[in-house]
Amino acid sequence: MAVITKDTTSARSFKHLSLIERSMIFALLREGYSLRHIARQLGRHVSTISREVGRGTTTQRRSDWTNYEAYFPETGQSVYEKNRAH
Structure with missing residues (x-):
């Protein structure tokens, strides 16, 4: 007797961003490239990429006390590791 399955969904294969990829995002953002590029x-x-940039963006303060936001790969990696621990 043959078993017929109606499972049409494929298995998901997630791959997390590495610190190297996060560093590449940082470099490309600094060069002015778009998220799509x-x-x-x-x-x-x-x-x-959009979620990663949001995750790794922090507010920094300049020496003249003005604030700016910037993406840092170490921040993104830290938030990722903290979320994975929970």
């Missing part, structure tokens, strides 16, 4: 360069979906 960065996603193409890394072979990732643009939403993955």
